[in-house]
Amino acid sequence: MLASLPDSAWDRTKAGQLIQRAAFGGTPQEIDQLAGMKPGEAADFILGPEKPEALTPPPNVLKPGLTEQQRFLRKKLRLLPPKERESKGSELGRAVRAEQDRRLTEIRGWWLDRMAQPAMAAREKLVLFLHGHFATSAEKVRNPIMLFRQNQLFREKAYGRWHDLVLAVAKDPAMLIYLDGSKNRAGAPNENFARELFELFTLGVGNYTEQDIQESARAFAGWTVGWPRKPGEPEDQENTPPEFIDRKNWHDIKSKKIFGKRGSFDGEDVVRIALSQPAAPRWITRKLWRFYTGWFPEEPLQTELAEEWTRLEGRMGLFLRAMWTHPAFYDPQHAEDRVKSPTEWLVGLCRQLGTPLPAPALASNMLAELGQKLLEPPNVKGWDGGITWINTSTLSKRYEYTSWVVSGTRGMQKLAGMDLGRLAIESGLREIPAPMIMDPAAVPVAGTTEISKKDEKLQAARKARTLLALSPAPVEKLVEPGDRQNPDRLLARLSERFLFGLTIPEDIRRKLLEGFPAVSPLTDAAIRKLVLGLTQSPFYQVT
Amino acid sequence: MHSSPELKTRREFLRTGLLGGSLCWTLPAFLSRTMESLHAQADGSLVQGVTGKDGNILVVLQLAGGNDGLNTVIPVGNDNYIKARPKIAIRDKSALLLDPKIGLHPALTGLYGAFQEGHLAVVQAVGYPNPNRSHFRSTEIWATATDENQSSTTGWIGRYFDNACQGCDATVGIALAGQTPQAFAAAMPKGVLYQGGWSGAGKKRREEASLQLEADGSMMSEDDDGDGPSGGSIGEIAGSGNKGKMSSLDFLERTDMDAKVSQQEIAKAASRAKNLVQYPGSRLGQNFASVARLIAGGMPTRVYYISQGGYDTHVDQAGAHERLLREMGDAVASFLGDLKAQGNLGRVSLMTFSEFGRRLKENASGGTDHGAAAPLFLAGGAVHAGLHGKMPSLAKKDLNDGDVQFNVDFRSVYATVLEKHLGVKSTPILGRSFPILGAYG
Numbered sequence: 001m002l003a004s005l006p007d008s009a010w011d012r013t014k015a016g017q018l019i020q021r022a023a024f025g026g027t028p029q030e031i032d033q034l035a036g037m038k039p040g041e042a043a044d045f046i047l048g049p050e051k052p053e054a055l056t057p058p059p060n061v062l063k064p065g066l067t068e069q070q071r072f073l074r075k076k077l078r079l080l081p082p083k084e085r086e087s088k089g090s091e092l093g094r095a096v097r098a099e100q101d102r103r104l105t106e107i108r109g110w111w112l113d114r115m116a117q118p119a120m121a122a123r124e125k126l127v128l129f130l131h132g133h134f135a136t137s138a139e140k141v142r143n144p145i146m147l148f149r150q151n152q153l154f155r156e157k158a159y160g161r162w163h164d165l166v167l168a169v170a171k172d173p174a175m176l177i178y179l180d181g182s183k184n185r186a187g188a189p190n191e192n193f194a195r196e197l198f199e200l201f202t203l204g205v206g207n208y209t210e211q212d213i214q215e216s217a218r219a220f221a222g223w224t225v226g227w228p229r230k231p232g233e234p235e236d237q238e239n240t241p242p243e244f245i246d247r248k249n250w251h252d253i254k255s256k257k258i259f260g261k262r263g264s265f266d267g268e269d270v271v272r273i274a275l276s277q278p279a280a281p282r283w284i285t286r287k288l289w290r291f292y293t294g295w296f297p298e299e300p301l302q303t304e305l306a307e308e309w310t311r312l313e314g315r316m317g318l319f320l321r322a323m324w325t326h327p328a329f330y331d332p333q334h335a336e337d338r339v340k341s342p343t344e345w346l347v348g349l350c351r352q353l354g355t356p357l358p359a360p361a362l363a364s365n366m367l368a369e370l371g372q373k374l375l376e377p378p379n380v381k382g383w384d385g386g387i388t389w390i391n392t393s394t395l396s397k398r399y400e401y402t403s404w405v406v407s408g409t410r411g412m413q414k415l416a417g418m419d420l421g422r423l424a425i426e427s428g429l430r431e432i433p434a435p436m437i438m439d440p441a442a443v444p445v446a447g448t449t450e451i452s453k454k455d456e457k458l459q460a461a462r463k464a465r466t467l468l469a470l471s472p473a474p475v476e477k478l479v480e481p482g483d484r485q486n487p488d489r490l491l492a493r494l495s496e497r498f499l500f501g502l503t504i505p506e507d508i509r510r511k512l513l514e515g516f517p518a519v520s521p522l523t524d525a526a527i528r529k530l531v532l533g534l535t536q537s538p539f540y541q542v543t
Numbered sequence: 544m545h546s547s548p549e550l551k552t553r554r555e556f557l558r559t560g561l562l563g564g565s566l567c568w569t570l571p572a573f574l575s576r577t578m579e580s581l582h583a584q585a586d587g588s589l590v591q592g593v594t595g596k597d598g599n600i601l602v603v604l605q606l607a608g609g610n611d612g613l614n615t616v617i618p619v620g621n622d623n624y625i626k627a628r629p630k631i632a633i634r635d636k637s638a639l640l641l642d643p644k645i646g647l648h649p650a651l652t653g654l655y656g657a658f659q660e661g662h663l664a665v666v667q668a669v670g671y672p673n674p675n676r677s678h679f680r681s682t683e684i685w686a687t688a689t690d691e692n693q694s695s696t697t698g699w700i701g702r703y704f705d706n707a708c709q710g711c712d713a714t715v716g717i718a719l720a721g722q723t724p725q726a727f728a729a730a731m732p733k734g735v736l737y738q739g740g741w742s743g744a745g746k747k748r749r750e751e752a753s754l755q756l757e758a759d760g761s762m763m764s765e766d767d768d769g770d771g772p773s774g775g776s777i778g779e780i781a782g783s784g785n786k787g788k789m790s791s792l793d794f795l796e797r798t799d800m801d802a803k804v805s806q807q808e809i810a811k812a813a814s815r816a817k818n819l820v821q822y823p824g825s826r827l828g829q830n831f832a833s834v835a836r837l838i839a840g841g842m843p844t845r846v847y848y849i850s851q852g853g854y855d856t857h858v859d860q861a862g863a864h865e866r867l868l869r870e871m872g873d874a875v876a877s878f879l880g881d882l883k884a885q886g887n888l889g890r891v892s893l894m895t896f897s898e899f900g901r902r903l904k905e906n907a908s909g910g911t912d913h914g915a916a917a918p919l920f921l922a923g924g925a926v927h928a929g930l931h932g933k934m935p936s937l938a939k940k941d942l943n944d945g946d947v948q949f950n951v952d953f954r955s956v957y958a959t960v961l962e963k964h965l966g967v968k969s970t971p972i973l974g975r976s977f978p979i980l981g982a983y984g
Contacts, residue, residue, distance in 0.1 A: 180857055180908070183858065185907075187907070188906070188907025188908070190857065190906065192857055195676075199677050205677055210676070294791065336790065336791060337790065337791045339791055339795070371721055371722065378721065378722075380678075381678075381679055384722075386791070387791055387794050391722065391735070391736040391798060392713075392735040392801050392802035392805055392806060393735075393737070393806075394736075395795070395798050395802050396802045396803075537799075538792060538795035538796045538798075538799045539792070539795075542791055542792055
């Protein structure tokens with residue numbers, strides 16, 4: 001059994017740390033509530049139920065792959081002479097990608113919205129971990145519904161057994177496409193998935209051989225994707241998403257030697273054998289500990305964590321609870337070692353301010369600029385996390401976006417770094433431009449179409465600027481009556497919310513309050529300035 | 544509660560560090576040196592004062608994902624090569640010949656021009672013993688310049704900064720990437736990120752586009768030049784961070800300060816100069832254009848780092864690889880032309896690298912799997928143009944588990960660049976001495 005925190009050691013600071021690390025942060029009221037519980041109760045409260053509640057998927061994700069207009073244009077395309085068909089075809093391809101991007105944006109917004117809901121936050125935090133762990137990118141997979149289904153798979157299996165999740169991921173269509181498993185068949189093995197399964201998903205470098213990879217790849221042969229079809233109808237690859245199929249005639253039934261065992265293994269055997277390696281519990285617990293605390297466990301903690309994982313038979317929910325109630329989870333030495341990911345930063349800031357998240361297109365582009373484009377991790381290793389979130393460019397942008405969220409963007413001529421044209425399309429404020437495919441007989445009217453197209457673009461960009469603009473955060477909710485008359489009290493109130501009740505030293509306090517009117521009461525603008533002083537800081541980036 | 548240790552640490556931090564806000568507080572002491580050096584340069588003498596070897600600049604171009612060396616520098620007419628690659632071999636006639644038996648991929652016309660002008664050196668069969676076929680591990684080996692079975696928390700360029708550029712400000716290294724490269728990791732972290740040309744978010748857009756709402760609408764997404772070449776599962780590979788022995792908070796403080804002092808300087812330098820040639824519209828082309836402007840604008844930067852992703856060509860390689868190489872060769876050609884027009888070609892060297900090459904034998908999906916040794920390029924006015932090292936034998940007995948064996952240790956290339964181009968001793972940086980190649984002078 002892992003050591004656990006005695007009730008007497010539980011306090012408000014730890015409660016604040018827990019809600020920030022395990023979920024997406026909270027308000028002083030939520031922290032008070034947690035602080036009033038016992039540590040185990042607080043962990044259970046944050047975790048929520050074993051299974052997620054039924055959910056409503058984002059509305060457009062389940063629609064057929066092509067829009068009606070795009071399908072219509074596709075038919076027309078076939079009538080064109082070959083050369084024109086090619087150029088119009090690639091125009092149509094861009095339109096299809098734009099539609100996919102729009103749906104991906106919708107999924108991102110839907111997901112962010114769940115993260116911001118207290119009852120769902122811890123599960124969604126784990127889904128975010130799993131998304132980085134089993135990194136799969138829309139850049140290769142493209143099809144939004146496959147990525148949505150994978151995301152939902154994480155959510156449903158999040159608190160269950162690790163083995164079940166790994167096996168489900170090995171059969172997940174998005175993963176099969178991302179790591180080329182769908183092309184893996186007897187006689188033509190593709191090693192990509194087997195390699196990453198061992199290197200990144202279950203064991204880590206040094207705990208398998210090249211032979212283990214090669215022979216395991218053969219064992220996975222035949223796990224591929226296919227399109228369901230009704231009897232007598234052809235496959236409809238454009239409008240239905242592919243599903244997992246086990247193609248028996250692709251199996252490699254010959255004997256394989258994997259981790260010293262010989263047999264006619266299949267994919268399920270490989271997952272089972274890999275997870276029974278001694279390195280397996282160490283690998284996943286190490287990554288989980290680092291994700292939630294910001295530091296890598298050293299001995300003897302690492303061994304204790306691995307043993308606890310084995311004892312709990314890899315049940316994630318139980319392990320998280322054990323981790324969150326472990327004294328080392330709150331080690332003061334590491335109280336400032338964990339850098340907030342962009343997603344955690346944005347959701348947390350909005351939660352603490354009590355302000356709504358930016359619109360999906362804006363929010364997801366902000367996160368992309370900060371280095372975390374959801375559903376498009378940079379590579380199969382996911383995001384490296386920790387201080388790699390921070391560099392001169394991303395930190396400056398965090399500060400800039402902090403001011404957008406706190407002070408609003410109204411009146412700004414442009415949103416620096418944001419492509420308003422793309423935002424307009426991604427948020428549905430502008431139609432996706434479709435290629436003009438005309439009847440060869442029709443005579444185009446010179447000039448007019450180009451001009452109106454340009455005009456329309458510009459209007460859409462202006463519309464995006466207006467409709468996506470952020471309002472100043474409603475700071476009146478952050479303060480109590482009387483705070484405005486007393487700058488000291490106001491600063492204490494705000495730092496409690498944003499910096500966990502830290503008492504600010506006198507010299508710093510004076511500097512923060514410098515230049516504020518001696519005559520009360522303090523205006524909303526003055527309050528926002530103080531909030532910015534606290535949040536546009538290196539300190540606010542760590543937990 | 545207020546006396547608990549974590550609060551004490553936080554308070555200490557607050558005292559020195561909560562500077563990021565709109566409210567400007569006192570400077571942390573350890574940063575004052577940076578500021579002093581900046582003030583010293585504020586009179587406009589930012590233009591690199593040093594000349595000769597000290598003023599030389601290295602530009603590192605990472606080809607992330609594992610570039611197929613055999614289809615980049617082609618063993619023309621080699622039977623083993625053609626037999627192993629029935630679908631994707633580059634046939635003799637199309638290769639751009641460097642000598643009768645060795646040619647560049649036909650898409651590399653840009654590099655071929657540089658070769659003809661005497662500005663391109665090809666180092667063949669570069670690698671290291673016991674090659675690792677993991678993207679991440681092998682990238683790390685190249686970044687840290689360690690043996691395959693060792694690890695290091697610092698990168699080779701970071702150690703160069705530590706050894707040769709103490710007291711330099713952070714802009715001694717500039718990466719045009721989404722993340723600080725692992726090669727920059729140092730005991731005293733240096734190096735900043737610059738995303739002038741293109742956004743780090745991976746979408747394709749020119750810097751002007753997002754700036755001018757009232758312009759001709761070029762910021763619209765349908766004007767993108769299409770998605771880049773297929774990235775496979777490997778886009779950009781960066782590293783595991785750059786903080787050396789600092790705590791996360793120290794690192795943040797420092798980055799905070801670097802950001803404030805460097806971004807403006809960089810933007811100023813970039814706007815001070817103009818590109819003298821046309822660059823391709825690709826992200827890579829625009830990144831090279833930015834570097835050329837920063838060089839002309841007089842940044843005191845010694846190492847620039849650029850990355851091009853997408854080389855993990857497991858599936859349907861031919862078209863994707865051709866696009867990648869064309870994009871690379873064209874961008875490099877513009878860059879060299881620009882440097883020449885500026886008069887800076889002699890003091891700038893470009894070095895390419897990729898974490899590994901690919902298998903000799905193509906796979907069943909018209910692609911290639913992870914391999915071992917591969918050629919790399921050195922380009923610039925000072926390189927000794929031509930072929931260096933030997934084209935590796937592709938006979939079965941000479942392969943290592945189906946892969947090309949290395950002839951030149953990659954650290955020999957680093958040692959050569961450090962000693963002959965950057966003018967520093969390589970042993971303290973690389974841990975031991977490696978043979979110097981004849982690629983310069």
